Amino acid sequence: MGGDVIGLVAVILSLGIPIAGMYTYYRVRKLRSEERLAAIARGVDIPMEPEVSQVGRSRRWGILCISGAVGYIATFGVIARVESEPDTWAAAAFGLIPLAVGIGYLVDAYLHKHETAS
Numbered sequence: 157m158g159g160d161v162i163g164l165v166a167v168i169l170s171l172g173i174p175i176a177g178m179y180t181y182y183r184v185r186k187l188r189s190e191e192r193l194a195a196i197a198r199g200v201d202i203p204m205e206p207e208v209s210q211v212g213r214s215r216r217w218g219i220l221c222i223s224g225a226v227g228y229i230a231t232f233g234v235i236a237r238v239e240s241e242p243d244t245w246a247a248a249a250f251g252l253i254p255l256a257v258g259i260g261y262l263v264d265a266y267l268h269k270h271e272t273a274s
Contacts, residue, residue, distance in 0.1 A: 211272075214265035221258025225251045 197204050208216075232248035235241075 171212045214261045218258045218261030225255035
């Protein structure tokens with residue numbers, strides 16, 4: 157009986173958490189829109205948030221991916237040192253995937269910046 161409950165909870169959580177996240181995102185966007193419309197109806201001047209450029213988005217995602225990958229690799233490196241298990245470095249190798257993606261984003265930002273400058 158215990159294994160069945162664990163499986164049920166795993167399925168509910170794996171489906172429920174993304175749905176809850178999407179609903180929260182939707183509600184926040186809706187509340188922001190209603191707040192803006194109410195302020196416009198009262199005649200309050202609302203400053204528009206500037207749109208982030210392609211270079212800015214690529215740079216941000218590159219930094220996030222690289223820092224996440226370095227943290228992942230460092231975490232498994234510390235675990236490998238503390239537990240004295242060299243096989244744990246195999247798990248740390250999976251951190252190279254987001255590291256490569258992050259470097260790709262930074263290269264994209266660099267190339268896009270130079271294309272628009274020319």
